[in-house]
Amino acid sequence: MRMRNRWMAVGLLLAACGHPVPEGAVALYEGGEVTRQELDARIVSLPEDSRRPEDGDFAAWYERLTREVAVDELLLAEAERSDLQADEGFVRAWESVRRRIAAAAYLKAHGGEETLSPEDVRGYFEQHRNEYRQEARRDVQHLYLRRRAGEDDTALRERMEALRERIRSGESFDDVARGYSDSESRHRGGSIGWVVPAQLAPEAAAIVFAQDEGELGETVVTSDGAHVFLVRQAVEARDYAFEDVQKAARVRAGQAKAAATIERLASALDPPPGSVVPSDEELRVLLGQGDDEALVLRVGEASWTVGELRRSLRTVPPEAREDPAQLVRSLERQELLARAAEDEGLLEAPATRQQLEAARRALLLEAYRRRWLVERTEEDEAALREHYRANQRRFSTPLRLRLRVLEVPAGTDPASTMAELEAAVPRLDAGGATLDELADALGGDVRETGWVDLTALQENGGKVAMMLAGLDAGGHSSPYRRGDDLEIVEVVERAEPAPRPFEQVREEVANHRVESSGSELYARETEALLESVRFRILPDRIEALDGAASHASP
Numbered sequence: 001m002r003m004r005n006r007w008m009a010v011g012l013l014l015a016a017c018g019h020p021v022p023e024g025a026v027a028l029y030e031g032g033e034v035t036r037q038e039l040d041a042r043i044v045s046l047p048e049d050s051r052r053p054e055d056g057d058f059a060a061w062y063e064r065l066t067r068e069v070a071v072d073e074l075l076l077a078e079a080e081r082s083d084l085q086a087d088e089g090f091v092r093a094w095e096s097v098r099r100r101i102a103a104a105a106y107l108k109a110h111g112g113e114e115t116l117s118p119e120d121v122r123g124y125f126e127q128h129r130n131e132y133r134q135e136a137r138r139d140v141q142h143l144y145l146r147r148r149a150g151e152d153d154t155a156l157r158e159r160m161e162a163l164r165e166r167i168r169s170g171e172s173f174d175d176v177a178r179g180y181s182d183s184e185s186r187h188r189g190g191s192i193g194w195v196v197p198a199q200l201a202p203e204a205a206a207i208v209f210a211q212d213e214g215e216l217g218e219t220v221v222t223s224d225g226a227h228v229f230l231v232r233q234a235v236e237a238r239d240y241a242f243e244d245v246q247k248a249a250r251v252r253a254g255q256a257k258a259a260a261t262i263e264r265l266a267s268a269l270d271p272p273p274g275s276v277v278p279s280d281e282e283l284r285v286l287l288g289q290g291d292d293e294a295l296v297l298r299v300g301e302a303s304w305t306v307g308e309l310r311r312s313l314r315t316v317p318p319e320a321r322e323d324p325a326q327l328v329r330s331l332e333r334q335e336l337l338a339r340a341a342e343d344e345g346l347l348e349a350p351a352t353r354q355q356l357e358a359a360r361r362a363l364l365l366e367a368y369r370r371r372w373l374v375e376r377t378e379e380d381e382a383a384l385r386e387h388y389r390a391n392q393r394r395f396s397t398p399l400r401l402r403l404r405v406l407e408v409p410a411g412t413d414p415a416s417t418m419a420e421l422e423a424a425v426p427r428l429d430a431g432g433a434t435l436d437e438l439a440d441a442l443g444g445d446v447r448e449t450g451w452v453d454l455t456a457l458q459e460n461g462g463k464v465a466m467m468l469a470g471l472d473a474g475g476h477s478s479p480y481r482r483g484d485d486l487e488i489v490e491v492v493e494r495a496e497p498a499p500r501p502f503e504q505v506r507e508e509v510a511n512h513r514v515e516s517s518g519s520e521l522y523a524r525e526t527e528a529l530l531e532s533v534r535f536r537i538l539p540d541r542i543e544a545l546d547g548a549a550s551h552a553s554p
Helices: 002-016 035-046 058-081 088-110 118-127 152-166 172-178 184-188 200-209 247-266 280-289 306-312 318-321 323-342 350-378 382-391 416-429 436-444 454-460 463-470 502-532 539-552
Strands: 027-030 033-037 136-145 191-195 223-236 296-299 302-305 400-409 445-453 479-484 485-495
Touching: 002 247, 027 058, 027 539, 033 035, 033 058, 035 058, 035 539, 058 200, 058 296, 058 539, 088 247, 088 323, 118 172, 118 247, 118 463, 136 152, 136 184, 152 223, 152 479, 172 184, 172 191, 172 200, 184 191, 191 280, 200 223, 223 485, 247 302, 280 323, 280 445, 296 306, 296 323, 302 306, 306 323, 318 323, 350 382, 350 502, 400 454, 416 436, 436 445, 436 485, 445 454, 454 463, 463 485
Parallel strands: none
Antiparallel strands: 027 033, 136 191, 136 223, 296 302, 400 445, 400 485, 479 485
């Protein structure tokens, strides 16, 4: 009631001072206003289940949304006056959005009606039941001891059992892992996070997923070392009924139908001269080489580098990251449709022009919002330096490795070949065999990668990267399968992470502080912004909205 009276006082003061209140305005600020129409547009833009306040307090809800609209108007006005639209990153992002809208326009003009019957949705669900199955997951800590040269299973197991007994006697898993584990996860107290069975070696998965929550596992000895796992949390597998996921199935079915239509339309269009589309094998080699500037796709004038493809992969669902070729094909099809849309003048249609302008404003606002918040953050030097010190590892150079990779065809009996490779790893580590000798014996090849960052390896295969991070120079990974080949990786040389100077990473520190504390920082800075322009709510207008909403509520 005290807050309501304060706003009422503001309204009376405005009236007393003779300031005319614009028709339809619900709030005023220096140089502008928020109208009921703008507030309605903001509400309609929300997800359907978010278009009402959870607590039923419409007045407070309207006031919060009104403040959000005012902040957006102020920031967008600043953004339009800034040089942001000439920024290379913004230009690239806007072109990507524009091409998506162009491709969608072509799809709408030539794809026909995309209708989905209840039978279509049910059929999709039945054909893709695996998409609606929650896989068993475990939140796991890992203690790993690498096998020493000439060490047999008994000696290795005894070393691990001594550490395991310390944990059983009350010493924390975190401390033991940090002090003794040979895995890169030791820096996180042995934590490898949430995993599903396929992310672990079969023998490790069998142990981990048989353990109870909070249980310390038995020692597992493999060709490369010994492992002990602690399951911190467990989520069991679950199959969802159609009724539980009907809405999600409808969305997926629609996407699948649209994807099939896009593929059909794109296949009828000829790639322009000079286009470069890699095969799956060429793509695998490009990603493995770690050269972010290498060309990975060109369709006419549009092109993507390995680095740009990797950045795009971070924006797709985790399961899609396992198949970069799928993203490359999607980009190729989108560009073919976008070019055809431009050739046909589809972007000049009034509805499409309106859509483009709305998308440009939204992209510009989000880009400027981040720049504005980073700039505010950079003004607090002490807080920035403290964030740098507290997150030193993040602002260090990445672990870099120089590698040699043995590739052996899996052949008709991959299990036997895998067994031969597993048996060879201890000899490789002890210097009794070389990758080249194995390649000659098994009909494989050895390639050198040059220096690669661990981050690039993680994007191209998380399990392999985790294995390699724990190996010293001269160490060898356990064999694993990639496509039609079985591989062993030798770490030739390591360049350990080292802290980068604060001034060198100042902007990166500011960006990370925004990412980690964005909501709190944004609330504080936007409140200061609104105060600086004397933002004020018009209480009688908000009360009118509140009354109308209350009468409309069930």
